[in-house]
Amino acid sequence: MRRLVEQRQYSERRACKLLNLSASVHRYVPKPKNDAEVIEHMMRVVDRNPTWGFDLTYDRMVEEGTTANHKRVRRLYREARLHLRRRTKRRVPERVKDPIVLPIGPNIT
Numbered sequence: 001m002r003r004l005v006e007q008r009q010y011s012e013r014r015a016c017k018l019l020n021l022s023a024s025v026h027r028y029v030p031k032p033k034n035d036a037e038v039i040e041h042m043m044r045v046v047d048r049n050p051t052w053g054f055d056l057t058y059d060r061m062v063e064e065g066t067t068a069n070h071k072r073v074r075r076l077y078r079e080a081r082l083h084l085r086r087r088t089k090r091r092v093p094e095r096v097k098d099p100i101v102l103p104i105g106p107n108i109t
Helices: 001-008 012-019 025-029 036-048 054-063 072-081
Strands: none
Touching: 001 012, 012 025, 036 054, 036 072, 054 072
C-alpha cells in the first residue's frame, strides 16, 4: 500500500481500491492496551475472596466502580491463571471407633 502511494504516486483512495482494502483499515492505529489498573483491582478482589469464581469477582469489581468489559476482565482472569480450581483442605470428621461386636450365634449379632 505504502509503495503504491510513494513510488507510483497513486492517491490513497486509488491504492486502496486496487488492493480491495478499506481506507479505514489502512489508517487504523491500534490503541496500546494498559490493563495494569484492571489487573490490580481484580487481584485485590481475589486476594480478599480467594474462593470466589469469575462471576462473583467481576460483580464485586463492578460494584466497586470498574468500567472494564466483562470479556476483557475474563481474558485477564485466565491470563493470571485464576480460572484454575483452588483446592481447599477438606476436614474429614474423626471416626468414632466402636468395638467389634462378636455374634452370639449364627445370624445373631
